[in-house]
Structures are given as structure tokens and as C-alpha cells.
Amino acid sequence: SQQGEEDPQALSIQEGENATMNCSYKTSINNLQWYRQNSGRGLVHLILIRSNEREKHSGRLRVTLDTSKKSSSLLITASRAADTASYFCATDGYDKIIFGKGTRLHILP
């Protein structure tokens, strides 16, 4: 079964608003990663947070990790139309990376 589970499954917000997506996982991890996928394309890596980190920033992205709750969140601030995509969390446990089912984000004009 898949390791990560994103919530919500789908999210629609107005351009300029902030978008928050959550990810829960089941077992111990070395790191957690977030990826973006535009329709019909491959995945693009966004940000990686290590198991000993609690928060990380990259541009308009902010990721948190709570290993005690086995959960992570991805915040996209000041959303843009180009942020419309599916977002996946992926848990990394040594050799392999396991993906969740993703959150479909739609930015409304």
C-alpha cells in the first residue's frame, strides 16, 4: 500500500490566496519530498525536508514536518495560475521513494 496520503484530494482557490496541502504517512522515514506534476507531464521535485528538520522554505513554498504525528504540510503562498497542478508527497526510506495519491490544485482566475 502507498505510504503517503495527501489531503485534500482536490483544492480550488482564487489566485493570490494561499494553498495548504497535508500528507500523512505510516512508517519511519529518512526524508519527505514534495513533487509537482502538470497534466500529462513527468514529476518535478519541489522541496525535500529531512527527518531532523521541522520547517523548510523555498521561494513561495513552505514545508513542515512533524515526525511524531507522521505528517507534513506544503504551503504555497500568493498562488498563481501556473501553480495549477497535482502535488505529491513522497516518503523516502533508504533505497526507495513511495508516493501518495496527490492533491489536485486548481487556481481560479
Added chain:
Amino acid sequence: NAGVTQTPKFQVLKTGQSMTLQCAQDMNHNSMYWYRQDPGMGLRLIYYSASEGTTDKGEVPNGYNVSRLNKREFSLRLESAAPSQTSVYFCASREAGDRETQYFGPGTRLLVL
């Protein structure tokens, strides 16, 4: 530097036919992966190769075989295709180590009739 390349981009098979999906990376990465993605689903790991000469099963290995031909290439074979294998297949690679990100190919769309 092409990154991760996959061939073919699109393929139609009849049930029972066989085919091999090719993947190559030019980043000198040690680890390579094959995933499948079905509508509304995330990526599910089929097989992976942590280093040249090794392969291991992922979440959904049944019906597939893999070959790590050399450090650059990692192929996925369907011996007898089934409609349930209709999917988009992604290859990925990364440098060894659990703090490295994966780089993905553009995907192969496979339709099994």
C-alpha cells in the same frame, strides 16, 4: 545533458503481446526506478535498482521484469500484456543516498487492448 529519457512515448499493445520500455539517464546516477501512474492515483513503484547489478521489487511488481543493463540503462519488460497494465509509466533516477531527489523521465503511455 538530456536527463532521463524514455522510449517509446506511446504504445498500443494487444493482450498477450510483449514489449520492453527503455529508460536511460546521463547523470551518472546509481539508483533507477520504474513507476506506473493510473488515473486518480499517485505513482506506484514497480521495480527499482539501487545500484548497477541489483534490482528489487517495489509495490506492484507482478507481470513485469526489469534489467539493469548498465549504469545508464534500466529497462522494464511486459512479457504478456494485460488490460490492467494500461497506464503511464515513469522512469526515474537519483544519486545514491537517502537525501537525494529523483529526476523523472517524460513518461510512456501504454494502452493494452
